[in-house]
Amino acid sequence: MxxxxxxxxxxxxxxxxxxxxxxxxxxxxxxxxxxxxxxxxxxxxxxxxxxxxxxxxxxxxxxxxxxxxxxxxxxxxxxxxxxxxxxxxxxxxxxxxxxxxxxSGFATTAPATASLVPLPVQGLKASDGRQSGQVRIDFLAQKRVLLYEYSYRKVTVPTQAWGERMVTTSSRGNIIAPLEVGEWYEFRVRAVNTQGPGDWSQMATILVR
Incomplete structure (x- = not known):
C-alpha cells in the first residue's frame, strides 16, 4: 500500500x-x-x-x-x-x-513538483537617496519568491566583511541609511523562496553624497 x-x-x-x-x-x-x-x-x-x-x-x-x-x-x-x-x-x-x-505551505514527503532556488537577482542599481547619507537600491522583481535579502559594505582595502543581512519584500525604493558621506559603498541582493536563497547578485557601487 x-x-x-x-x-x-x-x-x-x-x-x-x-x-x-x-x-x-x-x-x-x-x-x-x-x-x-x-x-x-x-x-x-x-x-x-x-x-x-x-x-x-x-x-x-x-x-x-x-x-x-x-x-x-x-x-x-x-x-x-x-x-x-x-x-x-x-x-x-x-x-x-x-x-x-x-x-498549507508545509514541505511534504511527496512534493508534486521539484521546486528550485531562485535565480540570481538582476538589474541591481544603487542611486542617491533624497537626503545626504542615504542610498536607494532597486532591482528587477522575481516571481514566486517570499522575500529578498540584501547587505552592504564600505569599499576598503583590505576588503571589509559584509554587514548584517536585511530583508525586504519590495524590489524598488529600498532606502539604506545612515551611511558615511564621501565614502564608496557596494551592495548585493538575493531572492529567497520555499527552497531557500538563490545566489547573490552582481554588486552595485556608489559614492555616498
Missing part, C-alpha cells in the same frame, strides 16, 4: 534563516485557507513567536554577544514546537491528500 503524503515536522535542525522563511511561508499560506479553519495553535500565536524570534535573531547578529545568542536560541524552541503542533493539525485535516497539504 502506498504511503500517504505528510507535512514534514523537522524544524529543530533548520538554520535560523531557513526557519524564519519556513514559518513566514506557512503562516501566509494558512491565513484564510478554507481547508484549515481552526488551526492549532492559532496562527496569531505562531506569528507572535515568529516576531519574537526574528527580533532576537536581529539583536544577536547586531551585537553578537553570548547572552544575545542564548536568548535567540531560547526563543527558537517555542517557535519550532508551535510549527510541529501545526503540522500535526495539518496532517489530521489533510488525511494524506497532497493538494491540501501543499496548500
Amino acid at each position: 502506498a504511503t500517504k503524503a505528510k507535512a514534514l515536522i523537522g524544524f529543530a535542525r533548520m538554520k535560523d534563516d531557513e526557519l524564519m522563511v519556513a514559518a513566514t511561508t506557512i503562516i501566509g499560506a494558512m491565513t484564510t485557507n478554507p481547508h484549515f479553519t481552526t488551526p492549532t495553535p492559532a496562527l496569531d500565536d505562531v506569528q507572535g513567536l515568529l516576531d519574537d524570534f526574528t527580533a532576537k535573531l536581529a539583536a544577536a547578529r547586531k551585537r553578537g554577544s553570548p547572552e544575545d545568542t542564548a536568548i535567540k536560541d531560547e526563543s527558537k524552541e517555542p517557535l519550532t514546537l508551535a510549527l510541529q503542533q501545526l503540522a500535526y493539525y495539518v496532517n489530521s485535516v489533510a488525511q494524506g491528500k497532497l493538494s491540501v497539504l501543499l496548500s
Whole structure:
C-alpha cells in the first residue's frame, strides 16, 4: 500500500534563516485557507513567536554577544514546537491528500513538483537617496519568491566583511541609511523562496553624497 503524503515536522535542525522563511511561508499560506479553519495553535500565536524570534535573531547578529545568542536560541524552541503542533493539525485535516497539504505551505514527503532556488537577482542599481547619507537600491522583481535579502559594505582595502543581512519584500525604493558621506559603498541582493536563497547578485557601487 502506498504511503500517504505528510507535512514534514523537522524544524529543530533548520538554520535560523531557513526557519524564519519556513514559518513566514506557512503562516501566509494558512491565513484564510478554507481547508484549515481552526488551526492549532492559532496562527496569531505562531506569528507572535515568529516576531519574537526574528527580533532576537536581529539583536544577536547586531551585537553578537553570548547572552544575545542564548536568548535567540531560547526563543527558537517555542517557535519550532508551535510549527510541529501545526503540522500535526495539518496532517489530521489533510488525511494524506497532497493538494491540501501543499496548500498549507508545509514541505511534504511527496512534493508534486521539484521546486528550485531562485535565480540570481538582476538589474541591481544603487542611486542617491533624497537626503545626504542615504542610498536607494532597486532591482528587477522575481516571481514566486517570499522575500529578498540584501547587505552592504564600505569599499576598503583590505576588503571589509559584509554587514548584517536585511530583508525586504519590495524590489524598488529600498532606502539604506545612515551611511558615511564621501565614502564608496557596494551592495548585493538575493531572492529567497520555499527552497531557500538563490545566489547573490552582481554588486552595485556608489559614492555616498
